[in-house]
Amino acid sequence: MSSASTFQLSAARYGKSNVRVFRVARETPANATSPNSDPAGVSASARGPVHHVAEFNVNAHLEGDIAKSYTEADNSVVVATDSIKNTCYILSKTSPHATSPTLYALHVGLHFVNKYDHIHKSVIALEQLRWSRIDVRGEAHKHAFVRDGDEKRTVEIEVDASAGVDHVTAKITAGYRDLLVLKSSGSAFEGFIRDEYTTLTEVSDRIFSTAIDLSYTFAPPSASKHLVPLTIDKLSALDAEYEFDKVAESARRVTLEVFAEDESASVQATLYKAAQRLLEVNGWVASVTYRLPNRHYVPVNLAFAGLENMHPPEQAEVFCLLDAPSGYISATVTRT
Numbered sequence: 001m002s003s004a005s006t007f008q009l010s011a012a013r014y015g016k017s018n019v020r021v022f023r024v025a026r027e028t029p030a031n032a033t034s035p036n037s038d039p040a041g042v043s044a045s046a047r048g049p050v051h052h053v054a055e056f057n058v059n060a061h062l063e064g065d066i067a068k069s070y071t072e073a074d075n076s077v078v079v080a081t082d083s084i085k086n087t088c089y090i091l092s093k094t095s096p097h098a099t100s101p102t103l104y105a106l107h108v109g110l111h112f113v114n115k116y117d118h119i120h121k122s123v124i125a126l127e128q129l130r131w132s133r134i135d136v137r138g139e140a141h142k143h144a145f146v147r148d149g150d151e152k153r154t155v156e157i158e159v160d161a162s163a164g165v166d167h168v169t170a171k172i173t174a175g176y177r178d179l180l181v182l183k184s185s186g187s188a189f190e191g192f193i194r195d196e197y198t199t200l201t202e203v204s205d206r207i208f209s210t211a212i213d214l215s216y217t218f219a220p221p222s223a224s225k226h227l228v229p230l231t232i233d234k235l236s237a238l239d240a241e242y243e244f245d246k247v248a249e250s251a252r253r254v255t256l257e258v259f260a261e262d263e264s265a266s267v268q269a270t271l272y273k274a275a276q277r278l279l280e281v282n283g284w285v286a287s288v289t290y291r292l293p294n295r296h297y298v299p300v301n302l303a304f305a306g307l308e309n310m311h312p313p314e315q316a317e318v319f320c321l322l323d324a325p326s327g328y329i330s331a332t333v334t335r336t
């Protein structure tokens with residue numbers, strides 16, 4: 001290689017990762033939702049107002065005319081990552097959308113491109129942790145919650161102002177991860193390539209378990225609906241159009257229903273059916289990606305104790321979960 005090599009900064013993005021934000025919203029007579037609007041059917045008997053809580057881990061990263069902070073050690077273009085963190089907290093306090101993961105992420109993302117002329121793109125990725133109302137004798141409690149699962153609801157927003165503030169638009173991706181599922185029947189794996197590398201037995205019925213990672217993208221906001229350029233004061237209109245929470249609930253439900261009901265020929269085939277179904281029932285969703293680790297439960301050989309647990313494989317009763325390796329099946333299905 002010649003000693004006259006030259007270099008250029010070909011990509012740069014920075015920000016704060018894992019900003020932990022917990023928000024309480026207390027209903028007042030003025031902002032109270034109607035009793036039927038809360039799907040949990042909140043108890044009327046507990047004292048005090050109904051609380052809504054949202055816990056987010058936020059990554060807020062920026063791009064723009066920031067090259068000289070790398071190449072010339074010039075910090076005059078740097079919004080400190082500490083200030084980025086502070087912004088996440090300030091908007092959690094002041095945004096009317098603070099408990100909606102999608103609208104809060106959009107608000108944070110739009111804020112940075114609006115506030116700083118040289119910031120052209122913001123990428124806000126957050127996960128929402130699960131807090132479900134505690135059920136007390138059949139009634140959902142007003143302000144007590146339980147972490148009933150490791151799954152996270154996810155949102156990733158890319159706000160793009162590189163064509164100018166009059167053309168701001170956003171790529172919106174949402175989904176779930178760590179949604180752990182298992183079925184003990186209704187899953188086969190047969191007909192795969194058999195050659196000198198194959199030891200796996202074909203099975204007509206097996207355990208199928210995976211930690212679902214699902215993400216779906218929305219069709220871009222449309223100029224004809226006056227949602228481009230996207231601004232903070234249009235977020236309620238955007239939500240009315242896309243119904244982010246309804247789509248999230250539907251995506252989760254469809255995923256679980258297809259997983260449960262499909263007579264699975266393989267992880268691949270079930271994945272494709274779930275993605276198709278999700279696209280069928282959610283018109284604003286443009287593409288669906290599943291990433292599915294295949295958690296292998298293997299029958300334990302108990303022949304040493306005179307017990308049959310291996311044959312036929314469909315009748316196995318005692319299994320061991322393999323730590324590693326695991327299969328990994330992923331695909332994206334796109335509306336054409």
Ligand SMILES: O=c1[nH]c(=O)c2[nH]c(=O)[nH]c2[nH]1
Pocket residue numbers: 189200265266267268294327
């Ligand atoms: O559903 C499956 N798909 C595969 O590609 C595969 N490969 C494997 O060993 N088991 C499985 N199961």
